[in-house]
Amino acid sequence: MILSILTSSIFINIYLAVIILILYCKWRFTYWQNKKVPGPKPRLILGNSQNPFARASTPYEHVKHIYDQMKAQKHDFCGIYVFTQPSYMPINPEYVKDIMLKDFSNFVDRGMYYNEKTDPLSVHLLSLGGQRWKNLRAKLTPTFTSGKMKTMFGTLINCGNQMVESMRKLSEKPLDIKDVCACYTTDVIGSCAFGLDCNSFAESESEFRKFGKKAFAISAQNVARIVFCSSFGNLAKKLGVRLIDPDVSEFFINIVNATLKYRQENKIERNDFLQLLIGLKENNELTTEEVAAQAFIFFLAGFETSSTTMSSCLLELAQNQDIQDKVREEVVQIFSKNDGKLMYDSLMDMKYLGHTIAETLRLYPTIPLIQRQCTTDYTIRNTDIRLEKGTRVLLPTYALHRDPEYYPDPNKFDPDRFNDEAKSKRHPFVYLPFGEGPRVCIGERFGLMQVKIGLAMLLKDYKFVINPKTKLPVEFDKNGFLLSVKGSIWLDAIKL
């Protein structure tokens, strides 16, 4: 008897909870309709998101589908629901420009979660908003000038030499090119942001790579934490939710502490980001924890993005041998002008390689969706529609990059799309691999420098062809937030 009362009361409670959830969703999903903002029809709980347990495509391919649908209906913008959260998405590049540049003061933040108390490494340039972001950006900008890049050039060449040295052995077998590029960029960022000689090619599983991989690991638990923190940031802060695993955090903070101590005691100065951050600490502009958080984000934002760009470029070059030959011809000519050496100034002369990298970033933008948050109420141009403070904004980089209106035959790899004439005919906001406006990627110059050096050094000596183990066309990994080809990319490297 008691059991049956208990069971029926549990059922009643579940029933009530489901009814409340349905009513909540129905109410929530009137948000855009009430504002007269067009958008695709939302589905219960999921809104316009895919079922995370049965995704048909990656989140950015899904957003492209919505973009195409809305554009076909001639809308300049639309309102979508990321689960139950309303998000505004501009479609017309002029409206994209409003958010990123023209009306930037209304969209300073990304709305990313950070927690100073429990998660000191989360307080970095990417996540901060408002005045705190502005102050930090102003302090860090001088770290990325071309003068500073020049001082790090030698370190990058050393890492490139280690890669070329290892290629002798590695090229005897099919190459997992994603792994080769990841070792090179880990060495570069490990050295420039943490002052470490990672030796990734010699030590197959260095501590640095192990914790680096862990920082990127996408488990169901991590995804749930990210979704919870970005939807209920204040509650998550009160509950002390952490986004970074404690052992990852401890590892990176310990490295920075040890390097700071070592350099101070031995009066060592190096040409790297860490030295520039130490300078800011000595001027009392940053605390030790803030130094560690910035080094950490330079690593997170700079390692995978650059490594994916390099491996995607080699994948395309292996499928387009005529383009590969043309790039190599330019590279070899520039090396031979300087007695077989690569100089900082000659990077600029590798114009066709530059166009090839730009086209790679069009087809494979490693950050395929860019986020902003409305920081003060805002009226959308040519309308009386008000976006409220706190509204999320999604900028559809991947969809813009594959829009046939701007890039005819959009899936074709064609570096000539980036020659001066072709570029001058396009709206600048239909190409956003590094973002745009005051929150543009601070490491763009450094990222491009490391990709260019790595590719030039590889292409000078090796011809890359597709190994039969690579299934074409490649698929994208459905689980990551960054764009990445699923599984390994197998290439054969033929010594020239």
Ligand code: HEM
């Ligand atoms: C090919 C390489 C890279 C790509 C494709 C890339 C892409 C991006 C993109 C799309 C953003 C967001 C921009 C926006 O919201 O408008 C960004 C931000 C950022 N990137 Fe990069 N990035 C690369 C390399 C790097 C490197 C090497 C570093 C550091 C050493 C770096 C550090 C950052 C930081 C700190 C931010 C946040 C900037 C801010 O909010 O003020 N990135 N990056």
